[in-house]
Amino acid sequence: MTTKTQGLAAAAAPGEATLDRIAWIRLHAIHLPLATPISDAKVLTGRQRPMTEVAFLFAEIGTENGHEGIGFSYSKRAGGPGQFEHAKEIAPVLLGEDPSDIAKLWTKLCWAGASVGRSGLSTQAIAAFDIALWDLKAKRAGLPLAKLLGAHRDSVQCYNTSGGFLHTPIEEVLENSSKSLAAGISGIKIKVGQPDTAADLRRLTAVREHLGDDVPLMVDANQQWDRPTAQRMGRTMERFNLVWIEEPLDAYDVQGHAALARSLDTPVATGEMLASVGEHWELIKNEAADFIQPDAPRIGGITQFLKLATLADQAHLQLAPHFAMEIHLHLAAAYPHEPWVEHFDWLDPLFNEHLETRDGRMHVPSRPGLGFTLSDQATAWTRATAEFGKRA
Ligand SMILES: [Mg+2]
Numbered sequence: 001m002t003t004k005t006q007g008l009a010a011a012a013a014p015g016e017a018t019l020d021r022i023a024w025i026r027l028h029a030i031h032l033p034l035a036t037p038i039s040d041a042k043v044l045t046g047r048q049r050p051m052t053e054v055a056f057l058f059a060e061i062g063t064e065n066g067h068e069g070i071g072f073s074y075s076k077r078a079g080g081p082g083q084f085e086h087a088k089e090i091a092p093v094l095l096g097e098d099p100s101d102i103a104k105l106w107t108k109l110c111w112a113g114a115s116v117g118r119s120g121l122s123t124q125a126i127a128a129f130d131i132a133l134w135d136l137k138a139k140r141a142g143l144p145l146a147k148l149l150g151a152h153r154d155s156v157q158c159y160n161t162s163g164g165f166l167h168t169p170i171e172e173v174l175e176n177s178s179k180s181l182a183a184g185i186s187g188i189k190i191k192v193g194q195p196d197t198a199a200d201l202r203r204l205t206a207v208r209e210h211l212g213d214d215v216p217l218m219v220d221a222n223q224q225w226d227r228p229t230a231q232r233m234g235r236t237m238e239r240f241n242l243v244w245i246e247e248p249l250d251a252y253d254v255q256g257h258a259a260l261a262r263s264l265d266t267p268v269a270t271g272e273m274l275a276s277v278g279e280h281w282e283l284i285k286n287e288a289a290d291f292i293q294p295d296a297p298r299i300g301g302i303t304q305f306l307k308l309a310t311l312a313d314q315a316h317l318q319l320a321p322h323f324a325m326e327i328h329l330h331l332a333a334a335y336p337h338e339p340w341v342e343h344f345d346w347l348d349p350l351f352n353e354h355l356e357t358r359d360g361r362m363h364v365p366s367r368p369g370l371g372f373t374l375s376d377q378a379t380a381w382t383r384a385t386a387e388f389g390k391r392a
Pocket of ligand 1: 272
């Protein structure tokens, strides 16, 4: 028995099928500045300040045989440093493990921090590793992640969000929507949920008139309505033929969403704020949404997203993942029913590669894995790094 085999046994007692081992992990805390301070309804109701940056936790994982993967999680406003610190604590449990056993490794990472729970910040730290492991596996197979998972389509219809925030004057929102359509994006979403509901309706009327009847249009209230306001606004907005009304109520108001979804013709969308499959399961089993909007980094990564996608499919839900199009394009491509992907250009400066939009759809890149590498600019925005193990 060699020392190497004894080392393997000590790590996790893998069987003879083990092909490779995780040799090193590198973590980066990267703070991406936003060109303009961003406001949605949470700012207009006084709950939050305008957002000026997004904190990213990047995980790079490498193996003895020279395979590598990269994944990320993120935090808007507070929480980024906490995700990074939790990731530093749990990273060492991956060393020596077979990178292909992703489900097992998710569980191992979860148990490493069991006392801080199975949702929220701790799970979001795990997501960065989980996504890196899926990227690694797809790269090893020489396939884009969507192809490794088994795609239903090579492109996904996409809509723009970043042009329709509430800090943006309406003339500019209209201009942004035209630019999005010209850039091959088929849908437009605007923010609503202001304390002045008449102001919401004025903006929505202007956008619908500008776009005409045929362009898919969504609104997002970012949880700022109470139940009566959501009911009244939902009924008033029926005439705009919206693809969906997003987050009309508090993210955890399952019964309120269910009642609204039953009473409106316009589909109800929600789920971006939820932080585990278990929380999404409450929405699904209570028929609280027509569109479910999971966010892979927020619910613990791709392993968890795939479980959720199966549950959502069983419930005949439509899918519109939240943010992080670089990850969600692959996952949406693998969902049985035609989904929507949210187009945000905010992350573009972080990566050397960019996604292609054409004819209203976002196209799965032919590059293996997720298909992204960190840019020099991202390196310049790095606030902290941590390394574990040794590069081969
Ligand atoms: Mg939203």
